[in-house]
Amino acid sequence: MKVLYDHQSFTGLTYGGVSRYFFELMRSFAKRPDIEFELSLRLSNNEYLDQVSFSRHLRYRNLADLPNANRIASVLNRLYSLQRIRAGKYDVFHPTYYHRYFLNSIGNRPFVITFHDATSERYGDQYPDVGKGLYDVKKQLLRRADCIISVSEFSKEEILRYFPINPDKIKVIHLGTTLAEQVNTPSTVTPGLPFPYILYVGKRGLYKNFDGFFRAIQPVLQRHPDLHLVCGGGGLFNHDEQALFHAARLADRVHYRPVTDAGLLNLYQHARAFVFPSLNEGFGIPVLEAFSGGCPVVLSDRSSLPEVGADAAIYFDPEDDDSIANAVERVVTDEPLRAELRQKGTRRLQDFSCDKTARQTLEVYQNLL
Template identity: 45%
Template sequence: MRILYDHQAFTGQRYGGVARYFHGLMESILEMGIEVKLSLPFSNNEYLKESSVHRPQGFKHIFGFMPTNMLVSRTNRLNSLVQIKRGKFDIFHPTFFHSYFLEHLGKKPFVLTYHDCIKERFNLPHLDNASHTQKQELLNRAAKIIAISENTKKDILQLYKIKAEKIEVVPLFSTFKTHQLPKNFQVKTPEKYLLYVGARNDYKNFIPFVQSIAPVLKKNSDVVLLCAGSSHFNHEELEVIKSLNLETQVKHFNFDSDDTLYYLYQKAIAFVHPSLYEGFGIPILEAFACGCPVVLSNTSCFPEVAGDAGLYFNPAKADDIAEKMEEIIQNESLRKDLVQKGYKRQNDFSPEITAAKTLAVYQSVL
């Protein structure tokens, strides 16, 4: 069996959940002895720099960020079309929703991974450039559709005209399960902190969460909410934090490596995930792997992923959020219990499991 993956998720992003997923998937399938090819001549993606699958040529933004990215994207797309027309593969797996390949596949089958329906649920057109009609066409013509959670499968069935038997659920994984920190690795952090990881926009529910836990932070004045991610607080966030007099207790932390993020999870009182919706929630598995208690919303896929290893709150109820955050701060035995349950729960997710289930999907369409 020969699998061809395309350029889309890797062209313009150095990091990102979709690129991380596909890179981990390709590495695992390659280790199973299956021939894997990534059609990608140019990329600055960090996951590919030491890849066993493919190491593309890096590039500089000599024409400015967006013009250079557009030029590289078109070049990579042409390369993907060349590989598709050569036909030296059995299954094609696009890494995003552009339909450039549809008229060139001939009789070759393709499998489509659908991560989440955030764009559709929250009317956020900036998340991708594919319309509902374009996605419907891809879903219609795909030999099989991989949904990363039962929740995503349910949403696809509600939002698109598709038969349930065409969709297979294949869960994601975290590489943190086998991650090892360098000897004597340390990062300067607050002594006691709750950890928030990633973006804070829209459906992430960040500002309502901060407003909900303000009384808890004031009561526990030695505890900091540490927000790890690349984007600094915006004007609205700064204004809310200032209005709550939490400038010294809500802080941003820009991390630059998995080692740093792993360390942050390890030292945190707990990881907090107040999002209203996710397709899967890989940070949950990252926290489990690091021995970090997890406190999270009781919505979308979260109960499906965390099981009994999370402390849940209703993200729409400030009192419930505050109650659970006070409980996790004060109750050491609860934190220890959640850590042990997290270690056990993470065994249900691994690169090997994801690769084996994906391979079964591939085999089913040949």
Template identity: 60%
Template structure:
């Protein structure tokens, strides 16, 4: 069978969980004889595809900083995808994000939609920037899709909560992390990591990621343990509001930003941290949890959404709205070496439930069910 993937998640992003997910599917499928795939993409700066390109495409480097250029690139890629969809040289179509552009051109070919999370539906009223109008698009796509992949059971329940979808066509297929391939390796210290103990926060910090509440919870710990620092990996440089927050707590010199330049760099940041803290109010899956497990980093997590489903007994949990509970959970982990060791070992064991090969095999089974 042949699967067609489109351009969407690879057009404007160099990194990201969605493009990594589809890249890993194609990476595994490229070593299998029972499935072939095509990727309809002409222009991209995606870093994963540079490692192992699955078709010929052109990069446009620094031009990606120009909004108008990105709009033109998106249109070029979309037209290329439409040409391949209309040609029909595939058995199953799997769009890589939420857009309706292909519906009138697909004919009777089946398509699979991956639903990542319901953040727009949960927080759209509070944070309109999450995606104005995205609900209606998701609604149409979910209705028209022949099969829906939910990345966790929590996400499946959210689909059923916010949309009218036949439960029988929703398949739960957990994600994985390629960082597990680095487990057990010994690497030199990353130049981005500080020479002192630190808590690690990874990824975006705005909206439902709950960073401000987290910082207010951790500020007393930083004051109580003068060697302890907070390192924020990825998510962009600190905003003026964040800098003001740090200054008001007299902790500007205890909070550091580190860009994520590669999987290896991020792996080292996890590996050397006293703990990884994930205070998010909503995650469809939570790949950073698996990244922490892969690097042998104790995880202290919000007890919301999919995170307990993914981490199981391999993490310490807290109520993300309770500042005292957040601080207590973190302090418990950073001061108890026996607990840290146990969490690290449990994390390795929990990681064994997730792999790119398993995700790909379960996804292929969904494709095959449509033929």
């Protein structure tokens, strides 16, 4: 059996949850003798692919900042993907994002599409940047696909809520993380920051609810003057965020840290708690990453997060400031509770792995042939 993956999630993005998902899938398949795959990609600056030999793309780092460089790379990659699709040397096609460029070229060959979340359907009018206008494209792809992989039961419910799809065509396959493989290795267990801190990870805008989270924890930070907030990844603080921190007189206790995998793991390992206040997540990989780092987890009670965290997290209403503050303060001030959450997180992590995701995905491919 041979599977063809296309270029979409690897063009123009150095990092990202979707490209990480497909990267981990292919990395797991590279260890198996019962499946072959091809990634139809010519130009990419994706950092994950630097670690492997299964992609023979060219990097264009020095040109990436030029106007339209990523757009040109995307066009060239699409032309190459179309060439590989039309060549027909594969059994199953699995596009890596929502674009219908291939529909007139794929013929009757089966294809699988992975549905990550319905953020664009749920918040497209409120936050056009999340993908307003994707609905018709998604609808066409979901109807044409031979199987839809949903990354959570919550995302499956979202598919059925927004799209006229036969539920029998949807297969729920949870995600995993390889950050667990790095835990307790000498190269990654390094000293932490010189102060206790709450950890926030990833993008901070729109439905991620960072501003509401920061507003809610200001009283906690004021009651505990030694406690800091660290934001891992997600880009440098913008002007509005800096003004927000200064207005709260907390600018010297809110820190940004760019992250590599090892650096992110280190942040999890030393945090008092990881807090995820998002209003909407299709799965929530940072929850598993936090478990990997032995970090106590405090989560929004929305979307897929309770499905992933189960009993290994403390939950709050992300739109209630008191609920957020009470949950965070409870965890950061209670060492026995943190120890209990670490133990439960370690056990919960055993239910998820990238190899398990790959094994279940392979079964989907096999059932189509």
